[in-house]
Amino acid sequence: MEQLAVINLSCPSCGQDCKDLRRYALSHQLSVLESNIDRMCAKFDSKLNALLHSMYRTKAELDRSFGTFVKALRPGPLTGRTNQDLVTTRGNAMAEVQSDISGFRDHVVRPFENNIANLATFLGVAAGADETDMSFPYLLHFDALFYRSRLIVLEEGLRMQIALNNIRGNSQHTSIMAKTLQAMTVMEAKEHLATIGTAIEACEAKGLKRLETELRLVQIFFHIVLRDAGTRSSLDVSASLTKIQDLCQTFPKTAGLLSNTYAAVKAVVYGQQRCGRMYTEESVKVWWTWPKYITGKLKYCTFGHPYSGETWADCPECGEEVQKPQARNPESFLKEKDFVAAMRAMAKNTKQWRV
Numbered sequence: 001m002e003q004l005a006v007i008n009l010s011c012p013s014c015g016q017d018c019k020d021l022r023r024y025a026l027s028h029q030l031s032v033l034e035s036n037i038d039r040m041c042a043k044f045d046s047k048l049n050a051l052l053h054s055m056y057r058t059k060a061e062l063d064r065s066f067g068t069f070v071k072a073l074r075p076g077p078l079t080g081r082t083n084q085d086l087v088t089t090r091g092n093a094m095a096e097v098q099s100d101i102s103g104f105r106d107h108v109v110r111p112f113e114n115n116i117a118n119l120a121t122f123l124g125v126a127a128g129a130d131e132t133d134m135s136f137p138y139l140l141h142f143d144a145l146f147y148r149s150r151l152i153v154l155e156e157g158l159r160m161q162i163a164l165n166n167i168r169g170n171s172q173h174t175s176i177m178a179k180t181l182q183a184m185t186v187m188e189a190k191e192h193l194a195t196i197g198t199a200i201e202a203c204e205a206k207g208l209k210r211l212e213t214e215l216r217l218v219q220i221f222f223h224i225v226l227r228d229a230g231t232r233s234s235l236d237v238s239a240s241l242t243k244i245q246d247l248c249q250t251f252p253k254t255a256g257l258l259s260n261t262y263a264a265v266k267a268v269v270y271g272q273q274r275c276g277r278m279y280t281e282e283s284v285k286v287w288w289t290w291p292k293y294i295t296g297k298l299k300y301c302t303f304g305h306p307y308s309g310e311t312w313a314d315c316p317e318c319g320e321e322v323q324k325p326q327a328r329n330p331e332s333f334l335k336e337k338d339f340v341a342a343m344r345a346m347a348k349n350t351k352q353w354r355v
């Protein structure tokens with residue numbers, strides 16, 4: 001009698017030993033799944049960086065050519081059409097990058113994240129981490145990039161609107177255009193402010209500390225756009241700034257990378273400086289020096305975020321949490337009883353902190 005059951009099977013593709021066909025199939029699928037995820041993560045990471053580069057190139061080009069644009073604007077009743085063409089050209093400068101972002105997000109990233117989630121459920125595996133499901137950050141990253149590209153466009157809209165209003169002997173056509181530009185900017189900024197709020201909630205749920213910080217910063221920039229356009233926004237800015245500061249301190253290796261941008265934004269919120277501070281050299285340095293994703297060592301953090309163990313020692317989305325001793329309200333030390341209690345609590349905390 002043939003003893004088929006005792007034959008040691010190994011997968012012809014990945015070489016793993018398999019006791020039976022069911023396990024063979026699963027084991028092979030899992031290995032293929034892992035290497036697909038690894039490759040896609042590398043691809044998404046490099047695509048994000050490439051798009052970010054073209055976005056900032058376009059932004060730099062808009063800054064460079066602004067003076068020329070202002071000089072080309074003409075006063076008088078017959079120049080409305082010419083001025084409109086100048087405005088339209090600048091307003092569309094980001095169109096290509098933007099359709100690249102949304103195209104890639106909707107046709108590649110979204111189906112990938114959905115399919116992998118379904119496949120993992122079907123195979124009954126939570127790849128990588130023992131108990132955590134996979135939690136992909138990419139769809140939200142591409143959303144964030146899209147908001148950033150719209151922010152550049154809206155900031156440009158405001159800047160052009162001011163230039164149009166400054167033309168002496170303005171034509172009616174041109175001043176209507178300026179009003180329209182402002183109305184469109186306000187409407188869109190309000191819309192993004194709200195939808196970014198939803199994306200921030202998603203980041204909180206997924207433990208995406210760096211991305212949450214980035215989105216909060218972008219949201220505050222939309223708030224600044226509204227302020228500069230003379231409109232109020234519904235955002236509780238000081239609460240969000242506190243939250244950002246907290247994230248930067250608690251997760252110094254991930255959210256903390258954006259602390260320079262945080263300082264720049266805070267200066268704009270409380271000072272009278274205008275926008276555009278998201279693009280300072282220090283703020284964008286973190287993106288220019290972003291390391292390349294190296295495949296072959298796919299890892300998952302405790303939140304289930306995939307990352308390259310070859311590129312990063314720890315998850316670049318959340319990273320190590322730093323426990324800091326809680327700051328105490330000095331008034332609570334005034335009463336002796338409270339003081340002693342506070343001392344005890346602090347001693348206890350310090351002990352725990354050292355362990």
Ligand SMILES: [Zn+2]
Pocket residue numbers: 011012013014015016027028029031
């Ligand atoms: Zn295999």
Ligand SMILES: [Zn+2]
Pocket residue numbers: 301302303304305315316317318319
């Ligand atoms: Zn993580």
